[in-house]
Amino acid sequence: MPIEKWWSLLDAASKDWLIANNGDALSSDIIATLEAASGEVEPNASWSGRKLRWNSSDR
Numbered sequence: 001m002p003i004e005k006w007w008s009l010l011d012a013a014s015k016d017w018l019i020a021n022n023g024d025a026l027s028s029d030i031i032a033t034l035e036a037a038s039g040e041v042e043p044n045a046s047w048s049g050r051k052l053r054w055n056s057s058d059r
Contacts, residue, residue, distance in 0.1 A: 006034070006037040006038040009037040009038075010034075010037055014030060014034075017030060018030065
């Protein structure tokens, strides 16, 4: 699922963490939050490698 669809489903604390830690390895809590928001993780998901990076224009 593209970021445009799941970003609005995240809580403010998760969004803040992702913005502040752009490109860092994801904590297990953040991974669980992303999985809950986006549903089943596809192998080609941009964050399936446990890192997430996007441009500010993606939000």
